[in-house]
Each structure stands twice: as structure tokens, then as C-alpha cells.
Amino acid sequence: MSRTLAALSFVFFLSTHGASGSYPRAQNVTWTSTNFKTILSWEPKPSADYSYTVEFSRAGGDKQRNLHCIRSSFTTCDLSTSLTDLNACYTADILSEPPKLGTSDMIEFPHTTSSQFCPYTDTDISKPDFKLKVSEDKKKTTLYVTDPLTALFKDGQQLNIRDIFSDQLQYRVTYRKNQSTGKKVYTSKTSEIELSDLDQGESYCFSVQAYIPSRSVDKQLGEMSQPQCSNNDNPSIFKALTLPLTPHYHPL
Numbered sequence: 504m505s506r507t508l509a510a511l512s513f514v515f516f517l518s519t520h521g522a523s524g525s526y527p528r529a530q531n532v533t534w535t536s537t538n539f540k541t542i543l544s545w546e547p548k549p550s551a552d553y554s555y556t557v558e559f560s561r562a563g564g565d566k567q568r569n570l571h572c573i574r575s576s577f578t579t580c581d582l583s584t585s586l587t588d589l590n591a592c593y594t595a596d597i598l599s600e601p602p603k604l605g606t607s608d609m610i611e612f613p614h615t616t617s618s619q620f621c622p623y624t625d626t627d628i629s630k631p632d633f634k635l636k637v638s639e640d641k642k643k644t645t646l647y648v649t650d651p652l653t654a655l656f657k658d659g660q661q662l663n664i665r666d667i668f669s670d671q672l673q674y675r676v677t678y679r680k681n682q683s684t685g686k687k688v689y690t691s692k693t694s695e696i697e698l699s700d701l702d703q704g705e706s707y708c709f710s711v712q713a714y715i716p717s718r719s720v721d722k723q724l725g726e727m728s729q730p731q732c733s734n735n736d737n738p739s740i741f742k743a744l745t746l747p748l749t750p751h752y753h754p755l
């Protein structure tokens with residue numbers, strides 16, 4: 504009886520500690536992604552005895568690695584430029600491996616698999632910048648939104664979110680009269696947004712956020728911009744906001 508118990512607890516000791524010295528598995532694996540800048544992170548920080556390697560793949564596809572995330576002692580991996588098929592969904596395995604120069608008898612290393620991440624539908628969109636202009640006759644207010652830049656490049660050119668989402672990208676403007684709490688919402692398919700049914704001579708405050716209606720409800724709205732207010736009683740402000748004319752120089 505006591506011999507059996509002793510044998511059992513020895514087996515238990517082997518399976519929990521591992522005769523060949525198993526490495527801890529990664530925990531709390533998280534995707535963080537804004538404007539297609541996509542970072543995989545996990546815990547804990549490794550001791551000097553082991554390291555992490557990241558393997559990622561499309562559903563049903565081959566496993567791939569990113570050079571910077573092989574036998575690394577970091578607990579993050581930037582996969583922005585690795586997830587090349589934006590419309591695909593990826594999962595990643597984080598393998599606990601020997602340190603960079605170490606070796607091991609183990610054939611298979613412990614690993615943790617991430618949740619699924621689909622760049623096109625999952626990346627968050629940051630708050631956009633915009634310029635505000637009221638026409639001289641004060642009948643028209645126009646917001647000029649700058650499409651936020653992404654972490655992606657094509658032919659040496661940094662892409663913005665309009666380059667990626669094209670006509671799926673809309674903007675949602677939330678506005679209210681200065682000092683009023685009643686909010687109104689206007690949705691625009693373009694980055695130049697014209698509002699013509701505002702009360703003339705009133706000051707309004709506007710915030711803008713990206714809106715991608717083709718996504719699932721919890722991912723449709725981007726981060727909301729800081730509000731900007733018009734001040735219709737003081738036209739000098741709008742002088743400062745109008746775009747200066749660019750002079751043209753003609754080299755001889």
C-alpha cells in the first residue's frame with residue numbers, strides 16, 4: 504500500500520516537473536493591434552534557462568516564423584508585416600524553447616496557442632485628425648479628415664486606412680452646439696465632410712471617428728477624436744484655419 508503510494512507520487516513528481524526539465528508555458532497570450540500595427544504578447548518573462556519562439560499560420564496553412572521572434576527572451580512579437588494576407592485569420596503558437604545558444608533533449612517543446620486574429624476585421628482604428636472650416640457665408644461647415652496611417656507599406660509608400668478599407672471606410676461625426684448636451688450624429692462616406700443644416704451663427708463642437716459598417720458591431724467604430732469647436736462669433740479664427748495658397752515657383 505505505502506509502496507504503491509510512493510510509486511504513484513514519484514510518477515506524479517515526474518509528470519509535473521518533467522525528468523528532462525520542461526520549460527514553463529507562455530500564459531495570457533494577447534493580440535494588440537491598432538491601424539495594422541499588430542503585437543502579440545504573453546507572460547511570464549523567461550529566466551535565463553529558456554526562451555520563446557513564435558510560429559504563426561493561417562487557418563490550414565503552413566507554420567511561419569518571424570526572424571525577430573526566434574529563441575527570444577522578449578515577451579512581445581511584432582507581426583505587423585508578417586500577417587501579409589489582411590483578409591485571412593491567423594493563430595500563433597508560442598513555444599518555450601532552450602535559450603539562444605542552448606540545446607535540449609526534448610523533441611517537442613511546450614507551447615501555448617493564441618486566439619484567432621483577423622487583421623482586416625480586428626485591428627483597432629486610432630482617432631483621426633481633422634481640420635474644421637466654416638464657409639464665409641456661414642452656411643456650410645466642412646471637416647477635412649486625415650485618414651490615419653497604418654503600419655503597412657506598399658512600394659515604399661506608407662498606406663493609410665483609406666488605402667486598405669477603400670469604400671468600406673466611413674466616418675461618424677458626433678456634434679453638439681457649444682454648451683449643449685444634445686448630441687447629433689452624421690455619417691459620411693468620404694473624408695471631406697460637409698454639414699449644411701447647422702444653425703447659422705452658432706458655435707458647434709465636433710468629434711470624428713472611423714466607422715466600418717461591414718465589421719461586427721463591437722469593431723465598427725474607431726477611437727473618437729478630440730473635439731474641435733467652431734466659433735461663429737469670431738471670424739478671425741477661421742482665417743487661421745483656412746489653408747494658405749501654395750505659391751508656385753517656376754525654376755528657370
Ligand SMILES: *[C@@H]1O[C@H](CO)[C@@H](O)[C@H](O)[C@H]1NC(C)=O
Pocket residue numbers: 530531546547
Ligand atoms: C496572467 O494574468 C492573470 C490575470 O491578470 C495574472 O494573475 C497572472 O499572474 C498572469 N500570468 C502570468 C504568468 O503573469
Ligand SMILES: *[C@@H]1O[C@H](CO)[C@@H](O)[C@H](O)[C@H]1NC(C)=O
Pocket residue numbers: 681682706732733734735
Ligand atoms: C463656447 O461657449 C462659451 C460660452 O458661450 C464661450 O465662452 C466659448 O468661447 C465657446 N467656445 C467656442 C469654441 O466658441
